[in-house]
Amino acid sequence: MSLLTRKLLSFNQVRLGVNALHSNAALVDNCTEVANKNPRNLELLRIARKPTGFQLERISRKYWH
Structure with a gap:
């Protein structure tokens, strides 16, 4: 490994905090x-139901996309 590569790797580790990463x-x-x-x-994650609104409103779709 060249000197430049080692310097870049050490710089990236310090900048990104690689040594401080934890689970x-x-x-x-x-x-x-x-x-x-x-x-x-x-x-948006499709966990909650889409609100249906009032019953007197125009018929709408029951899906997002």
């Missing part, structure tokens, strides 16, 4: 409650 598995295991701050996101 967040412990945080995920300890998570007991999730607060949804973006309800539209659940609709």
Whole structure:
């Protein structure tokens, strides 16, 4: 490995914080409650139902796309 390559690798490790990377598995295991701050996101992920609106409105589609 050339000197330039070694310098670039060490620079990238410092810049990206490669030495400080760690897994967040412990945080995920300890998570007991999730607060949804973006309800539209659940609709885009197709987890939440699409709102149907009022019954007197025009007939609309029941799917997003």
